[in-house]
Amino acid sequence: MFINFFLTLVVICAFFIPHKYLLAGNYIYQSAFSARSYAMGGLAPYGSPLVLESNPALLSGISNTTFELGDTYIQAKYGLKSMFIGEELTSSFVNDTNRYVPVHLPYFGVGGRLGSSFHWGIALYIPGGGGGTYKEVANLPSGRSISEAVGHNIATVGDWEIAWKHTNAAFYKVNLTPGISMNVNKRLSIGIAIDAIYGTLQSETFHSLDPNANARLPGVGLRIKGDPAYAAGGKLGFLYRITEMVNFSYSYTTPTSLYTDGGASVNVPNPIYYRKTGVSQKLKFPEAHNIRLAYDSEQLTVGMEIKYIAWSTSQKRTRITLEDPWLEVLGFSTGAATSDNAMGDQRVFIFGLEYQPDWIAYRFGVNLTSNPNAPEGISPITPVVSRHVSAGLGFKTDTWNYDIAVEQGLHSKQYGSPGSNEGLAATARNLNDIQTLRFARYSHATELSTTTISFGVGRKFN
Secondary structure, rough: OHHHHEEEEEHHHHHOOOOOOOOOOOEEEOOOOOOOHHOOOOOOOOHHHHHOOHHHHHHHHOOEEEEEEEEEEEEEEEEEOOOOOOOOOOHHHEEEEEEEEEEEEEEEEEEEEEEEOOEEEEEEEEEEEEEEEEEEEEEHHHHOOOOHHHHHOOOOOOOOOOOEEEEEEEEEEEEEEEEEEEEEEEEEEEEEEEEEEEEEEEEEEEEEEEEEOOOOEEEEEEEEEOOOOOEEEEEEEEEEEEEOOOOEEEEEOOEEEEEOEEEEEEEEOOHHHOOOOEOOOOEEEEEEEEEEEEEEEEEEEEEEEEEOOOOOOOOOEEEEEEEOEEEOOEEHHHHHEEOOOOOEEEEEEEEEEOOOOOOEEEEEEEEEOOEOOOOOOOOOOOOOOOEEEEEEEEEEEOOOOEEEEEEEEEEEEEEHHHHHHHHHHHHHHHHHHHHOHHHHEEEEEEEEEEEEEEEEEEEEEE
């Protein structure tokens, strides 16, 4: 009893440890949403309340009132490489940086039966997000020198057009999803769920003379703090039992938008920008389709899932709009900036296996995903791991379950196009630089690998 209480308390306390940055790895989504699912490569575990992330019809596998509580820790190793050959040494740079980003993602679910035909569940989880903190040497905005940027002459390095650029960004969303499933007959179940969504988006960019930001350049930078945003979406799914143990399911997730409007500080402490200005920005999440085919029994689960996420319909372009024309773009002052992300759709393939001959369960999984980032739109805050392998164990008593999983996101590297958003931002000082293809002398790439540990506890009530 004491061990059960202690482990439960540890997980509950971990729930309230704040996390600042989020690199989910499977683009901006996690590859799984519970310890049991992580161990099986992201395969939705039939009869778990956490299936509300993918298909509410899978709630029909719940036999008794149950709850699950857990936490996931992702250690992401992120790399950024870039090089630019300028006209002179004062405008050339090379970057080769690596950073470790810890991520903390709790989850909770509860579910049960309502008579013989209905099953219910509620899940609280973090689908994903993006961000991090990274630094690189880059050209100053609008081709200014360091002396021009700070407003007075600086000896030795004043004529340089490059400096250390620091970027901090964080965005994520949290879903509270209640759902219900109904057994239409012995073979068919249908389910519906509502997603109550909370999200936020914050970012900051500034420059300094040194990599540790001890000599920060005044008058160059942008800080955006989005307000908390709320939205609603939903899921609709069905499950068809081909045989008593073999089932096929499909679900549809609706697109949603989070309006993370807020405030922005520009070029502090330049007196021209003496106050904050309002900012309008939006996070759009696309529709998704999920297919699952599995053999589910008390001792053995073998299954596969295919997910299709239509990022091209929601993340094709992003736009930031200020109330004042304070953004510097190619030497001009404007109130809006648009970036072409060149996003494609994402396809995810999952294979999962669970074997539980007695009180110990053995699990294994593989998760493969296409990269929705095109070379023209790769971003340091949304890198992708394309291949995940995982394994885990489960321990069961009469009423309690304990799960642990380890997943390795294998090293992935993607090269960007010189004319991408990153390339233009790093090299183009004005329209003439674009016309003369100055960005063609720029090259860059992002790298990412992840190590994930997920653990959870659950209990069933008779």
